[in-house]
Amino acid sequence: DTEVTQTPKHLVMGMTNKKSLKCEQHMGHRAMYWYKQKAKKPPELMFVYSYEKLSINESVPSRFSPECPNSSLLNLHLHALQPEDSALYLCASSQEGAQGVFGDTQYFGPGTRLTVL
Amino acid sequence: KQEVTQIPAALSVPEGENLVLNCSFTDSAIYNLQWFRQDPGKGLTSLLLIQSSQREQTSGRLNASLDKSSGRSTLYIAASQPGDSATYLCAPSGFQKLVFGTGTRLLVSP
Numbered sequence: 001d002t003e004v005t006q007t008p009k010h011l012v013m014g015m016t017n018k019k020s021l022k023c024e025q026h027m028g029h030r031a032m033y034w035y036k037q038k039a040k041k042p043p044e045l046m047f048v049y050s051y052e053k054l055s056i057n058e059s060v061p062s063r064f065s066p067e068c069p070n071s072s073l074l075n076l077h078l079h080a081l082q083p084e085d086s087a088l089y090l091c092a093s094s095q096e097g098a099q100g101v102f103g104d105t106q107y108f109g110p111g112t113r114l115t116v117l
Numbered sequence: 118k119q120e121v122t123q124i125p126a127a128l129s130v131p132e133g134e135n136l137v138l139n140c141s142f143t144d145s146a147i148y149n150l151q152w153f154r155q156d157p158g159k160g161l162t163s164l165l166l167i168q169s170s171q172r173e174q175t176s177g178r179l180n181a182s183l184d185k186s187s188g189r190s191t192l193y194i195a196a197s198q199p200g201d202s203a204t205y206l207c208a209p210s211g212f213q214k215l216v217f218g219t220g221t222r223l224l225v226s227p
Contacts, residue, residue, distance in 0.1 A: 004160075042206055042217035043161070056214060090160055105151065106215065108161040 003027075004109035006091050012115045013081065021076040021112045023091030031055075032074040033106065034066060035090040043090055049074060081116045088113050119144045119211055121218035129224045130197055138192040138221045140207035145188050147209040152181050152192050154203040155220075161206065165192070197225045 004025045013019050023032065030051050035043035048056035049068040063085075065077040074091055088111045095104040120143045130136055140150075149168045153161040165181040167174045167190070173182045180193040190207055204222050208215040 006160075042220055044217075045214050048214065088158070092161075105163045105166045106161075107163065108153075110160040111158075113158070 006109035010113045018079045023074040025093040029093035031094045033092040037088045119216040123218040127222040140190040142188045142209045150209045153206045
C-alpha cells in the first residue's frame with residue numbers, strides 16, 4: 001500500500017475561521033511533509049517532520065501550525081488565513097535514509113484545495 | 118539556494134512520438150533526483166528516482182538520466198500516448214528537502 005490520504009478534498013473558509021487539514025499514511029514512513037502549491041506553480045515545501053519531530057520550517061507564517069500526533073498522522077491547523085493562502089496543500093511521506101537524509105521516494109496525497117474568502 | 122529550470126515549459130505532440138524533457142539545476146550537491154507527474158488539480162505521482170551515484174533509471178516507456186556534475190537530467194518518453202498528458206516535474210533532493218522545477222506541460226493528441 002503506497003497510499004497517502006488527505007482530508008478534506010476541498011475546504012472553503014473565512015479569514016476568521018479555524019480549520020485543520022489531515023494527512024495519513026500507513027507505509028511505516030518516518031518523514032512527513034507539507035507543501036503548498038499555487039496555480040501553475042511547482043510545490044513549495046512548508047514543513048518537514050522526522051520521527052514525529054519538526055525538522056524543517058521554511059519560514060512559514062504562524063497562522064499555519066503543523067502537528068504530528070503519531071507516526072501515521074500529520075495535521076495542519078489553520079487560523080486567521082488570508083485570501084492569498086488559497087492554494088492546493090499537499091502532504092507527502094518517505095522513508096528516512098541514513099544520517100537524516102531523505103533519500104527515498106516521496107509519496108504524495110491528492111491534496112486539499114483550500115479557498116480563503 | 119537550489120534553482121531548478123525545466124525546458125520546454127510546454128510541449129504538444131501527436132501520439133506515438135518519442136520526446137525528451139529537460140531539467141537543469143544550479144547546485145550539484147544533491148542526493149538524488151526524482152521525476153513526478155501531476156494531473157490537473159491532483160497530487161503528484163512519482164515516476165522515477167535516480168540516486169546521485171546512478172546515471173540512468175528506466176521504468177517501462179520512461180528513461181531518466183542524470184549528469185550531476187553538469188546539473189542536468191532528462192526524461193525520455195518513448196511512444197507517447199494521450200494518457201501521458203500531464204505536467205512533469207523534476208525535483209533534485211538536497212539534505213532533507215526536495216526543490217521542484219518549474220514543470221513541463223505535456224499534451225499528447227490522438
